[in-house]
Amino acid sequence: MQAQDTRYVYFRKEICPDADAVVSIRNHSLLYGTSIFEGIRGYWIEDQNAIAIFRAREHFERLLSNANIFYMHIDETVDDCLNILAELIRKNAHRGDTYIRPTLFKDGISIGPSLDKDPTSLSIFTQPLGDYIPIDKGLHVCVSNWRRNGDNAIPPRAKAGGAYMNTALAVTDARRSGFDDAIVLTEQGKVSEGSAMNLFLVRNGQLITPSNTENILEGITRATIIELARKELGLTVVERTVERTELYVADELFFCGTGAQVAGVTQVDHRPIGTGEVGVLSKKIQDLYFQVVRNQVPQYSDWCQIVQL
Ligand SMILES: Cc1ncc(COP(=O)(O)O)c(C=O)c1O
Known part of the structure; x- marks a missing residue:
């Protein structure tokens, strides 16, 4: 900068x-x-x-x-x-x-x-700021051996500065090992989120995302995607506990967050996800997301505060 x-x-x-x-x-x-x-x-x-x-x-x-x-x-x-x-x-x-x-x-x-x-x-x-992580190439990620800090330690929903030492460990070690980013699990071994983003799986045409009680940040992009997927794409979205191996058998996987935007994940722990390419639904959701954030979809213009330069 x-x-x-x-x-x-x-x-x-x-x-x-x-x-x-x-x-x-x-x-x-x-x-x-x-x-x-x-x-x-x-x-x-x-x-x-x-x-x-x-x-x-x-x-x-x-x-x-x-x-x-x-x-x-x-x-x-x-x-x-x-x-x-x-x-x-x-x-x-x-x-x-x-x-x-x-x-x-x-x-x-x-x-x-x-x-x-x-x-x-x-x-x-x-x-x-341009893209924080690549949004088109299909990310190769690992499941981190660092666990996400729990709600009774440093609550992830608080987005506390000190808690990002946990993110720093997960993302730095992932990158040093040749991955683009990391997925973290809860202390109970369930899927929580990406290092600094939420995640969605697609399986059998449904969107699945770890629920708010899985030590995630209650992401605003996550909420946006849930609403758009249901209202605009007619998809079923399920918020629930997600097991680690559900990642490996997903048809599609993508990260989402303000920084991350919407970014397809095509490998987890060296295993290809679905076809090994960014999934069709992931791409559809990404396209819609970018139209909405750029104020091109009138029914969501309330979400955009326009500041004239
Ligand atoms: C740990 C973590 N999870 C999820 C997110 C996504 O949240 P949001 O969509 O509100 O930006 C972020 C964003 O910065 C984050 O740091």
Whole structure:
């Protein structure tokens, strides 16, 4: 990333130059991982000279609701966050696909991990971002031997900064072993999700995805795909416990997430999935997803916050 791509950020209740938004090396969230965050995408719409921010309201709602888990209360409301974000997008004026990272973090220098001593601040930055993982080639992934942190340890639904040490281990080891990414299991050995994305299997024409009680992040893309699959494609979608070997016998498999978007998986642990090519339904869902996020499907335009540049 070039410094000029993120000229302004939101930090301590104001929009300021990126270079001015600094925290101490004694900062609590740096030392103890005490932050929670969101990843949001804005899609560039050339002919409207605008960015369509996808489901920003739902992302900020999730952030502020997760704040309750960690006693991270802030003054900004969801509507405030949406307005701040629109202003930031306009000020940075990046004419291209954009990634948005709001974070709530413990903004103090208390020693000791207690969440009670330091105030919580909201920061938001935006930066250009293309594909986070390849979306067309068909990913080769492994089942990680790192297990996903459980709800009674560091709750995955909270999207806590510190929890991403688990993601870091899973994805780094997968890549060092030659895979594109990893799938993690729960401590009980059931399928949870990808390193930083949810997953869907296709079997006998049905979509199957691990349920919200399998230590997943309750993904907004996952919810989007469930709705689109049911309403637009007439598919049956089942949320349930998924066994590891169900991955190997699936007809199709794909990852989904704000960063990942929709990306077909064609090998798990060296076993081809289905035909070994990105599946027909996976592709159909991917195509529909990209039309929706780029505000090309009028009945879902409520999901796109349009910011004119
Ligand atoms: C661990 C994890 N699971 C799932 C997702 C997908 O969530 P969403 O669709 O809300 O971006 C993410 C996204 O960042 C993630 O980090």
